[in-house]
Amino acid sequence: MNEKIGFIGSGKMAQAMIKGILSSATFAPKQIKVSAKSDETINKVKEKYSVHATKDNEEVAKWADILFLAVKPDIHNEVIQEIRSVIAEHTIIITVAAGITLDTLESDFGKKIKAVRTMPNTPSFVGEGMSALSINDMVTSDDLEQVLAIFRSFGEVEVVAERLMDSIPAISGSSPAYVYMFIEALADGGVKDGIPREQAYRLAAQAVLGAAKMVLETGMHPGELKDQVCTPGGATIEAVSALELNGFRASVLQAMESCTKKIKKL
Numbered sequence: 001m002n003e004k005i006g007f008i009g010s011g012k013m014a015q016a017m018i019k020g021i022l023s024s025a026t027f028a029p030k031q032i033k034v035s036a037k038s039d040e041t042i043n044k045v046k047e048k049y050s051v052h053a054t055k056d057n058e059e060v061a062k063w064a065d066i067l068f069l070a071v072k073p074d075i076h077n078e079v080i081q082e083i084r085s086v087i088a089e090h091t092i093i094i095t096v097a098a099g100i101t102l103d104t105l106e107s108d109f110g111k112k113i114k115a116v117r118t119m120p121n122t123p124s125f126v127g128e129g130m131s132a133l134s135i136n137d138m139v140t141s142d143d144l145e146q147v148l149a150i151f152r153s154f155g156e157v158e159v160v161a162e163r164l165m166d167s168i169p170a171i172s173g174s175s176p177a178y179v180y181m182f183i184e185a186l187a188d189g190g191v192k193d194g195i196p197r198e199q200a201y202r203l204a205a206q207a208v209l210g211a212a213k214m215v216l217e218t219g220m221h222p223g224e225l226k227d228q229v230c231t232p233g234g235a236t237i238e239a240v241s242a243l244e245l246n247g248f249r250a251s252v253l254q255a256m257e258s259c260t261k262k263i264k265k266l
C-alpha cells in the first residue's frame, strides 16, 4: 500500500497503532508522519519507530492521504480549527477520540469531509488490536477498504452502525484495563500462595489468552466452555460460586454502564 498516513497526537493510542502498522510491514516508516506537542515525545517517536515527527500539525495534515486525529476529546476541536483549511479533498479523516461523533467531525471541519469514527485499543501495539468503526456518506467503498487494511494491519476490525459506537469503549476500547486488573488479581492470588510474581503473571496472562482463543476458535458458548472446566463436586465450581456471590458479572455490567455513560458526556 502506498498511502501516506498522518497522526496528529502521538500518545499511547497513536503509538500502539504505529507500532502495530510497522510490525506488520504493511507500510514503511517513510509513509508515516506524526505530530506531537513536546520535544520529548517527538524525539521518542523518531527514535523508536524511525518515522518523521514534528510539532507542526498543519504539515502532517497537508501531507497525509489518511489522517488520524489521536488527541484527547477536549482538544479535538482546537486541533481541527488549526488544520481544517489545509485538508485536501481526497484526505480521509479518522478520529480515534472517544465520544466524537461523525456529525461533530463534519461540523467542526465546517464542510463535507471523508470522516471515519473509530475506537481502537492498545493491544494494537502487539498486533492484537480490536477496533470498531463507522463511516459517513463521503467515504467510498475504496476508501473503506484502505481504512480497513490499516486497522487489519494491527488486529481485527468491525464496521458498526454509528448509533452503537458509544458502546464500543466499554466492551473493547477500555476493557483491556479491566482485563489487566483481572490478571493482576489472579497473579496476586498466586503470589499469596507462594508462586513467584513473574511466573504468576505468565500463568495468569496465558490462561486469559487461552480462554479468549477458545471462545474465538471453537465458536462454543462461553457458558459451555466454563462448564467444561467445572468438574462436578470439584474446585472450580467453588470459585465460580464465590464469584457469583460477590457479584462478578453484575459488577462487570455496572462498570460497562459507567464507561458508556461517561463516553456520552465526553
Ligand SMILES: NC(=O)C1=CN([C@@H]2O[C@H](COP(=O)(O)OP(=O)(O)OC[C@H]3O[C@@H](n4cnc5c(N)ncnc54)[C@H](O)[C@@H]3O)[C@@H](O)[C@H]2O)C=CC1
Binding pocket: 008, 009, 010, 011, 012, 013, 014, 035, 036, 037, 038, 041, 057, 070, 071, 072, 073, 075, 079, 096, 097, 098, 119, 120, 121, 122, 173, 174
Ligand atoms: N489509550 C487508549 O487505550 C485509547 C485511547 N483512545 C483515544 O485516543 C485519544 C488519545 O488518547 P491517548 O493516546 O491515550 O492519550 P495521550 O495523552 O497518551 O496522547 C495524546 C497526545 O496528544 C498530544 N497533543 C496534545 N495536544 C496536542 C496538540 N495541540 N497538537 C498535537 N498533539 C497534541 C500529546 O502530546 C500526546 O502525545 C483520546 O481521544 C482517547 O479517547 C481511543 C481508544 C483507546
Ligand SMILES: O=C(O)[C@@H]1CCC=N1
Binding pocket: 098, 169, 173, 174
Ligand atoms: O479512557 C478513555 O477515555 C479512552 C477510551 C477508550 C480507552 N481509553
